[in-house]
Amino acid sequence: MSYKKYPVSIPELSGNEKKYLNDALDTNWISSTGKYVDSFENNFSEYLNINHTITVSNGTVALHLALVALGVQKDDEVIVSNHNGVYGPFAIEYVGAKPIFIESKKDTWNIDPSLIEEKITKKTKAIMIVHIYGYACDMKAIMKIAKKHNLKVIEDAAESHGASIDGMKCGTFGDISIFSFYANKIITSGEGGAVVTNDDELALKCRYYKNLCFKINGPRDFQHSDIGYNYRMSNLHAALLCAQLEKIDYYIDKRNDCFNNFKNYFLSSDLDNFFSFPKPEIDSFNVAWVNVIKLENTNININDLRFELSKVGIDSRNLFYPSHKQLFLKNGSPNESFSISEDLYLKGMYVPSGSNLEKKDILYISKTIEKTFSELKANNDKNS
Ligand SMILES: Cc1ncc(COP(=O)(O)O)c(C=O)c1O
The missing domain is CATH 3.90.1150.10 (Aspartate Aminotransferase, domain 1)
Known part of the structure; x- marks a missing residue:
């Protein structure tokens, strides 16, 4: 007997994907500058109601870039959801910090804010939460704790495009947040990601570090003051995302x-x-x-x-x-x-x-x- 196969996920590319992709190809804008990168960054910011979207090559590097921009470094501690993929804990290890895990609430499966304060120490720099499986965390409680202890908040909204609390979108509560556009995500470019923030300085740092620390407005003299990363998204990927965001x-x-x-x-x-x-x-x-x-x-x-x-x-x-x-x-x-x-x-x-x-x-x-x-x-x- 043969059965219909049901894979866990099949992306749906039913809008303007081909049209925009062909346009990017036809006009030779295939690298990390181009109108689709700009459009997506503007349109996603507008969709979320946030000041800055910085596109990157995937959600994992977005988490790393967020930590770099916040200045989290060796021997710092970052509080993080224990029920989580490997992405956040990896990013914390990339910068040499230590992940401090917090249990979930039994009913929501998301991080339990009532367990956070007992794990805060002098070394704690940030709280990284995950809106797991598209379900929004209790952001009001989390932001209250962060404010009280002067901690930065990173929202991992990789799985929760469009989720909100009281009408405010996930990814806009914290200091800096990330999204993934991997093939199984709600909107996708196959591979892709973004960092979003309302903070001008953090946004500038993300743009600087994601582009190998080339001077933002200075001469292209190949002199670099810091160690940077190539985390850029191509205009081809952004073309797909522009079409996806429309739907x-x-x-x-x-x-x-x-x-x-x-x-x-x-x-x-x-x-x-x-x-x-x-x-x-x-x-x-x-x-x-x-x-x-x-x-x-x-x-x-x-x-x-x-x-x-x-x-x-x-x-x-x-x-x-x-x-x-x-x-x-x-x-x-x-x-x-x-x-x-x-x-x-x-x-x-x-x-x-x-x-x-x-x-x-x-x-x-x-x-x-x-x-x-x-x-x-x-x-x-x-x-x-
Ligand atoms: C919660 C969460 N964070 C981060 C990521 C990393 O995104 P990417 O696969 O684009 O690196 C994913 C998944 O793919 C995820 O599910």
Whole structure:
């Protein structure tokens, strides 16, 4: 029997992508200057309601650049969400600082602000939060703590394009924020990223360091006073992003509709107490970057469920691995207990997601998960 294959993500390029890309090619503007870079930076700033967007080559370097611009350096400490991809912790290590991990809230899966203050020391320079899976963090509480302790805030909004709290977009609360435009993101250029900020000086530093520390307004004399990076985005990538940004509301609506159908399927099922989903923060508007689901009240192994799904063509991924256990950490804390992030990793997954999934596709995926789970559960119950 052959099955339709459902990869975890397929980008949707259904607008002016080809037109703008061909224009960039036809006019020979293929490098990091050009009208699409300028347009995207202006239009994204306008979309977010922020002063500066600085395009870069991906979200990981955007995090590094943000830390460099803030002057975070060796032996500083940066408070960071423990339920996180490797990107933020890597960037903190790039500058020689130490990541100090904070557990998530059980219901929202996002960083728990009530646990931050006890981890602040004289070495703490910044708080780096992640709006995980498109769900906005409790930014009011986080900004209050940062202000009290005079700390900088970096928002990792890689997964949360368009999410907001009280109408203010994620990425505009902190001192400096980042976005990723990787192929699975809500708007994409295949690879790409941006740093955004309201601070003129931080923006200038980002422009300086991302362009190998060439003098911003000085002569091109090949004399460099600082060590810089080539983190530039090309006009070709920006051409794709200009087209994507024109349709961002459509992409968000489609993803949110899809996730609502997915979630409601399980919440109205007889098995509803075996599944859970992240709870939104008060006054937040969230964007369903991926269709996430977590098992509850069962010892069924999420990887057994994922394996069975893969056999019928449904791709999936585990949720993020708890950061404090990552082996690359020089000063990790593998013995510290982070039971919520560990549970998210052991019981959570995301399944095929994206604006091009139709209602019938998500219904098929939901039904298959429910059926496969029931079979594994029956088998488990029989053997226990
Ligand atoms: C939360 C988060 N931060 C940062 C990144 C890094 O972005 P990139 O893949 O563009 O380097 C990603 C993902 O890709 C992410 O999910």
